[in-house]
Amino acid sequence: MNIEEQFHRLYTEAREDVYHYLLTFQLDPASAQDVTQEVFLRLYSAWKSEGQIRNPRAWVFRVAHNLGLTTRKRSARWEPMEESGPPAGAADPEHQTLHKERAQRIQEALKELSSQQRQVLHLRAEGLKYREIAEAIGIQVSTVSVFLTRALTRLRKAIE
Amino acid sequence: MERHCTPEQLLAWLDGELADAALEAHITRCEECRRQAEEWGTASDAYRNHLDRSKQEAPPPPRAWKDTTELMVQAPAPARGRAWMAIAASVLIGALAIWRFATPEQVSAAELLRKAESSVSVQNAGSRISVRSKRDKMVRPAVWRRVRVRGASEDRLRGLFASANYDWDAPLSARSYNAWRQSVKVRRDSVDVQPQMYVVHTEPEGSALREATISLRKSDLHPIACHLQFRDNEEIEVSEAAADGEAETPATPNSNRIASEPQQPSLPIAAPSIELQVAEVLHRIGADLGDPVDIESTGGTIVVTATGLDPRKSEQLRAALTIPGVELRFVTPQQASSAEQTQEAAPPVRRAVRDWEQRLSGRFTYEEFADRVLAATEGMTARAYALKALAERFPVSKEEQLSATERASLEGIAADHVAAMRTQVQRLDQLIAILAPTAESVAAGAASGDWHARAQRLHTLSTAADLAASALFSPDANANPQAIRAAVLRVAAALEEWR
Numbered sequence: 044m045n046i047e048e049q050f051h052r053l054y055t056e057a058r059e060d061v062y063h064y065l066l067t068f069q070l071d072p073a074s075a076q077d078v079t080q081e082v083f084l085r086l087y088s089a090w091k092s093e094g095q096i097r098n099p100r101a102w103v104f105r106v107a108h109n110l111g112l113t114t115r116k117r118s119a120r121w122e123p124m125e126e127s128g129p130p131a132g133a134a135d136p137e138h139q140t141l142h143k144e145r146a147q148r149i150q151e152a153l154k155e156l157s158s159q160q161r162q163v164l165h166l167r168a169e170g171l172k173y174r175e176i177a178e179a180i181g182i183q184v185s186t187v188s189v190f191l192t193r194a195l196t197r198l199r200k201a202i203e
Numbered sequence: 204m205e206r207h208c209t210p211e212q213l214l215a216w217l218d219g220e221l222a223d224a225a226l227e228a229h230i231t232r233c234e235e236c237r238r239q240a241e242e243w244g245t246a247s248d249a250y251r252n253h254l255d256r257s258k259q260e261a262p263p264p265p266r267a268w269k270d271t272t273e274l275m276v277q278a279p280a281p282a283r284g285r286a287w288m289a290i291a292a293s294v295l296i297g298a299l300a301i302w303r304f305a306t307p308e309q310v311s312a313a314e315l316l317r318k319a320e321s322s323v324s325v326q327n328a329g330s331r332i333s334v335r336s337k338r339d340k341m342v343r344p345a346v347w348r349r350v351r352v353r354g355a356s357e358d359r360l361r362g363l364f365a366s367a368n369y370d371w372d373a374p375l376s377a378r379s380y381n382a383w384r385q386s387v388k389v390r391r392d393s394v395d396v397q398p399q400m401y402v403v404h405t406e407p408e409g410s411a412l413r414e415a416t417i418s419l420r421k422s423d424l425h426p427i428a429c430h431l432q433f434r435d436n437e438e439i440e441v442s443e444a445a446a447d448g449e450a451e452t453p454a455t456p457n458s459n460r461i462a463s464e465p466q467q468p469s470l471p472i473a474a475p476s477i478e479l480q481v482a483e484v485l486h487r488i489g490a491d492l493g494d495p496v497d498i499e500s501t502g503g504t505i506v507v508t509a510t511g512l513d514p515r516k517s518e519q520l521r522a523a524l525t526i527p528g529v530e531l532r533f534v535t536p537q538q539a540s541s542a543e544q545t546q547e548a549a550p551p552v553r554r555a556v557r558d559w560e561q562r563l564s565g566r567f568t569y570e571e572f573a574d575r576v577l578a579a580t581e582g583m584t585a586r587a588y589a590l591k592a593l594a595e596r597f598p599v600s601k602e603e604q605l606s607a608t609e610r611a612s613l614e615g616i617a618a619d620h621v622a623a624m625r626t627q628v629q630r631l632d633q634l635i636a637i638l639a640p641t642a643e644s645v646a647a648g649a650a651s652g653d654w655h656a657r658a659q660r661l662h663t664l665s666t667a668a669d670l671a672a673s674a675l676f677s678p679d680a681n682a683n684p685q686a687i688r689a690a691v692l693r694v695a696a697a698l699e700e701w702r
Contacts, residue, residue, distance in 0.1 A: 087275055088278040
């Protein structure tokens, strides 16, 4: 697969994930979309210039993190939707209530985490490895593990 | 006694990244590790489900995604591309042109200008522009940053720009154009998409300008020309001066003014030099070792943003960073970074502390040892990060623009980091040597001639050593001091490449 094909594939697969990651920086949807496209534009440029990028998906999230921070500093904050509704097909009112309560507890627990802890959790869920997360958000690798275990322990307590 | 799994092992196993039969067998047997894995697994699954639902419920992107072809064409060309890349780009541009011929392109002026602002390379600040009006003509630097002696013609031009609220110091820039555009309350924008450029046209109401146009090169959104039509029928054309052909000339008719006062040069400082000055200042006050200080080059201006610095460091930075053309901003994060420090204490310590202290032969308590190792690893990685950041900020293309003195200064900063890193690595090695007195010999490896590559290598190795050393603080005493020492010695060997 040549660079163009790889680029096309990654852009198609990952742009929505990057867009959602950028929404967590409180960017408005239009800015998040612009920054997402800017990230991939830079990826393509870097790919052409360097020939090979070790883990393009991790690269994309690292650059998205940096651009997200920069853009947030410049623009007004946008309050994203926080609550998560019931899953599709969960028509049973009892299920819906249970689900809503659980979602609220998770949301509350997430609010208690620091932004870095939330970012570590998010990037880990996106499949990045410890080193890649550390590089993306500028912390030490050992700290990633500490943040992740703290965050998971808190979430576990919240959903007990 | 069987050792428990580290958090890293458990999490990697949960995510399917670690297929280790012995580990799996241990988790099956060990109630404590199994319970911990189940708890984290449940939390991890709950978070992933939550994330998936949040994605479904999040507002969709407001516009259709650009297709890959368009992104490929817009991507800045690599500094030293190969011929085939240029050919490929031409083919893409051709393909896109055909596509655009068939489908009229809808481009927003606001979006285009915003992108142009962020994509402007600071190197362009050293270039020259030609400014022509009906009465005057001058060739001048694209960006003026210093106070200069001005002639009457220039004063007239400056006055015209000021009347329109348009930045005379950097007239050919997307930032200036957009700032002017946004200062006008009522305006009509249009974008003419041409084969090689976008032409943004703005007709304002209530401005000294009747209309304005800026032409942006399609490949990198670099501004090529700007046309300003004033209400008093004055017209000003600003364009790039030929690279070597046009020397700087003051605005006519006062052609002797600037030349007669050479002690006050009007040339801007070359952008890489300013960046180097900023790097030097940050280095001098120790703000290049992981402090949240960003340096950004946008539209010919260098903006240094400090986020959440403590008052003492902020004051130091304010006093030290007084470089013309550099803007300093302080940002207070909405979510206080102190949250990281004031959170709960370290996770429950389940380490075999006594076992460690026995191995330390009474020279340190476990706590003292941990503090010293952490201080050394933090010192080492902070320097490695700073060195890598320096190398990335001054790639070869930018370094080539520096004078010999400036290069020496850059080398001096790098040498400082290397020397400090050497000290930290020696300390770390002495500490780990208590646990692993005999060290395997580590080859220095082939020295690379390029300091950028060496900085990258040091960063990689120090990150590996940091990760290895962090095993000392995992819940169980199953770290391998021999492996940690080998990782540290690899950093020491890489440092030898700098001698």
